[in-house]
Amino acid sequence: MDLTKGSAIVSGGAGGLGGATARRLVELGMHVVVLEPDYGKAAEFADTLGSRAIPMAGDHNNEEDVRSAIRKAQAVGVFSINVNSAGVAIATPATADSSGVPHDPAIFRQMIDLHLFGPFNMSRLCAAAFALNEADEDGQRGVIVNTSSTAAWDGQPCQVAYAAAKAAIAGMTIAMARDLAEIGVRACAIAPGPIWTPRLAGATVELKNELLKNVAFPKRFGRAEEFANLVEAIVKTPFLNGQTIRLDGALSTPLTPMTPPEDA
Numbered sequence: 001m002d003l004t005k006g007s008a009i010v011s012g013g014a015g016g017l018g019g020a021t022a023r024r025l026v027e028l029g030m031h032v033v034v035l036e037p038d039y040g041k042a043a044e045f046a047d048t049l050g051s052r053a054i055p056m057a058g059d060h061n062n063e064e065d066v067r068s069a070i071r072k073a074q075a076v077g078v079f080s081i082n083v084n085s086a087g088v089a090i091a092t093p094a095t096a097d098s099s100g101v102p103h104d105p106a107i108f109r110q111m112i113d114l115h116l117f118g119p120f121n122m123s124r125l126c127a128a129a130f131a132l133n134e135a136d137e138d139g140q141r142g143v144i145v146n147t148s149s150t151a152a153w154d155g156q157p158c159q160v161a162y163a164a165a166k167a168a169i170a171g172m173t174i175a176m177a178r179d180l181a182e183i184g185v186r187a188c189a190i191a192p193g194p195i196w197t198p199r200l201a202g203a204t205v206e207l208k209n210e211l212l213k214n215v216a217f218p219k220r221f222g223r224a225e226e227f228a229n230l231v232e233a234i235v236k237t238p239f240l241n242g243q244t245i246r247l248d249g250a251l252s253t254p255l256t257p258m259t260p261p262e263d264a
């Protein structure tokens with residue numbers, strides 16, 4: 001796959017992980033559509049990447065927004081890479097609390113929409129567009145990378161909806177890779193542990209200290225550039241398919257109270 005002729009869409013493309021990814025793909029010679037709900041945020045970030053970054057206002061859950069992002073990507077290159085790294089830190093309750101109040105189902109659905117349906121919506125529409133690309137020498141037409149989390153296996157108290165969505169990303173990735181094999185499209189996911197992004201910067205000091213204790217080595221938070229390294233490796237390694245890869249410094253998570261972010 002000749003990346004210099006290619007284009008990509010990164011959802012959450014001005015965020016921590018999405019931003020590092022968009023920057024890397026531009027450095028590799030691609031045109032990149034930076035998809036964000038807020039145009040101002042997308043444009044301000046895209047400006048830092050130069051003319052090959054195309055800001056766009058849109059919601060990964062909205063079919064028309066995604067189709068429009070695909071048209072923009074197709075207008076500037078062979079649209080062949082989709083990385084989904086959108087998210088919002090939302091304070092969520094326990095399944096039921098000690099005063100007998102059950103989890104608000106609307107919050108559960110909101111989390112599933114944001115962290116599962118959105119990436120699925122992006123994947124299905126981008127894969128359909130990739131299907132019409134000319135195949136490379138490996139028969140490859142496109143690559144999708146979704147973002148799971150170590151919470152997929154190690155969900156903590158007050159993370160029931162988030163953990164369910166992230167586990168579903170891992171579950172869907174292998175099925176998706178097998179679905180899309182016929183059209184030469186690969187699907188992988190990255191399951192980050194604590195990576196230093198604006199999202200983590202907003203967490204309480206107690207939570208940050210707790211998370212850091214749980215990282216085995218290197219004893220620090222992950223860097224968004226390390227996420228971008230892994231996206232690059234996935235894109236450049238055609239035999240890698242269907243996998244959800246942990247990026248977490250061998251994190252092990254004992255019970256950790258997931259207190260809401262400081263700005264929630």
Ligand SMILES: NC(=O)c1ccc[n+]([C@@H]2O[C@H](COP(=O)([O-])OP(=O)(O)OC[C@H]3O[C@@H](n4cnc5c(N)ncnc54)[C@H](O)[C@@H]3O)[C@@H](O)[C@H]2O)c1
Pocket residue numbers: 011012013014015016017018035036037038058059060061085086087088089115118147148149150191192193194195196197198199200
């Ligand atoms: N940072 C971590 O430690 C970490 C760990 C595990 C998983 N993750 C996952 O990685 C993803 C990105 O996290 P991050 O740390 O970069 O967060 P971030 O807040 O820095 O970036 C997320 C971006 O997504 C955008 N976004 C929100 N809703 C959107 C929508 N509907 N459509 C398109 N874009 C939207 C936001 O505006 C923001 O720019 C999330 O799914 C998160 O759950 C992050």
